[in-house]
Amino acid sequence: MNKEEKVKLVKDLKYQLADYKSIYLTDIAGLDSVQTSKLRKECFNSNVKLSVVKNTFLERAMSDSESDFGELKDLLKGNTTIMLSDVGNSPAKVIKKFRKDGDKPILKGAFVDEAIYIGDEHIEALFKLKSKEEVIGEIISILQSPAKNIISALKSSSGKIAGLVKTLSDKPSEEAKAEEAEAEDEKNNAEEQTSEDESKDESE
Numbered sequence: 617m618n619k620e621e622k623v624k625l626v627k628d629l630k631y632q633l634a635d636y637k638s639i640y641l642t643d644i645a646g647l648d649s650v651q652t653s654k655l656r657k658e659c660f661n662s663n664v665k666l667s668v669v670k671n672t673f674l675e676r677a678m679s680d681s682e683s684d685f686g687e688l689k690d691l692l693k694g695n696t697t698i699m700l701s702d703v704g705n706s707p708a709k710v711i712k713k714f715r716k717d718g719d720k721p722i723l724k725g726a727f728v729d730e731a732i733y734i735g736d737e738h739i740e741a742l743f744k745l746k747s748k749e750e751v752i753g754e755i756i757s758i759l760q761s762p763a764k765n766i767i768s769a770l771k772s773s774s775g776k777i778a779g780l781v782k783t784l785s786d787k788p789s790e791e792a793k794a795e796e797a798e799a800e801d802e803k804n805n806a807e808e809q810t811s812e813d814e815s816k817d818e819s820e
Contacts, residue, residue, distance in 0.1 A: 622673070625673055626673050626676045626677050626680070627677075629669065629673060629674055629676075629677035630677040630680050630681055632665070632667075632677075632698075632700060633677055633678065633681050633683065634681065634682070634683070635700075636665070636700040636701060636702060637701070637702055637703075637704065637728065637729055638700065638701045638702070638703065638704045638705075638706070638707060638726070638727070638728045638729070639698060639699075639700055639726065639727040639728075640698065640699040640700075640701075640707040640708070640711075640723060640725075640726045640742075641688060641691055641692075641696055641697075641698060641723075641724040641725045641726065642696075642697045642698070642699055642707075642711070642721035642722060642723055642724060643694060643695045643696070643697070643720070643721060643722040643724055644668075644695060644697045644720050644721045644722075645694065645695035645720070646720055647718075647720055647721075651718075651720075654714075655710075655714055655721070658710050658713065658714055659699065659707075659710055662701075662706050662707075662709065662710050663701060663702070663703070663706065664699050664700065664701045664706050664707050664710055665698075665699070665700040665701070666697065666698075666699055667697065667698050667700070668695075668696075668697045669696055669697070669698055670696075671692035671693060671696050672692075674692055674696060674698070675689055675692050683727070683730065684730075685727055685732070686732050687725070687732060687734055688725045688727055688732060688734075691724045691725045691734070696724070697721065699711075699721075704728045704729060704742070704745045704746075705742055705743055705744070705745045705746075707726070707742075708723075708726075708739055708742035708743040708745070709743060711723060711739060712739065712743055722736050723735070723736040723738065723739045723742075724736075726738065726742060728742065728745065
């Protein structure tokens with residue numbers, strides 16, 4: 617491989633690191649051709665890109681990248697196979713499923729949504745990891761829930777609320793009617809008193 621080919625390979629790796637949200641560094645040393653073919657098929661079915669890379673090329677690509685891969689560069693020793701995905705836990709699911717029949721692939725480290733995981737002991741946590749979209753969806757669901765409950769409660773008690781509003785709105789008019797009736801009674805009483813006084817004067 618000449619210099620131009622090496623430069624191109626490093627550049628391609630750099631673009632891949634930028635294009636995928638999830639980057640897993642794994643060790644698949646010891647898998648035979650049949651097992652490797654099966655792993656590639658599992659990755660393909662899960663929309664995971666599998667590539668065996670040279671450590672020196674991947675280290676250069678990481679160094680040239682805008683992302684900070686930190687300690688992951690220290691893991692570039694021995695066999696390194698990268699698993700790339702847009703979904704954070706997809707490679708972990710592939711690894712767990714494939715390891716039902718063996719102990720490979722081994723997780724060396726992972727870079728998921730700018731978070732760094734070092735060591736195979738993190739495979740379970742990565743397996744259960746939720747994407748940002750899933751987390752945001754759950755938050756929105758939680759925020760919407762009280763609003764839905766309030767709206768539902770308002771709808772279910774709309775008759776009561778409407779009745780209360782009507783009662784309050786009718787109250788002033790009822791009071792006004794009562795005052796009118798009282799005024800009318802006073803007027804009638806005054807007229808009756810005046811009529812009695814006039815009759816008394818006439819009789820005298």
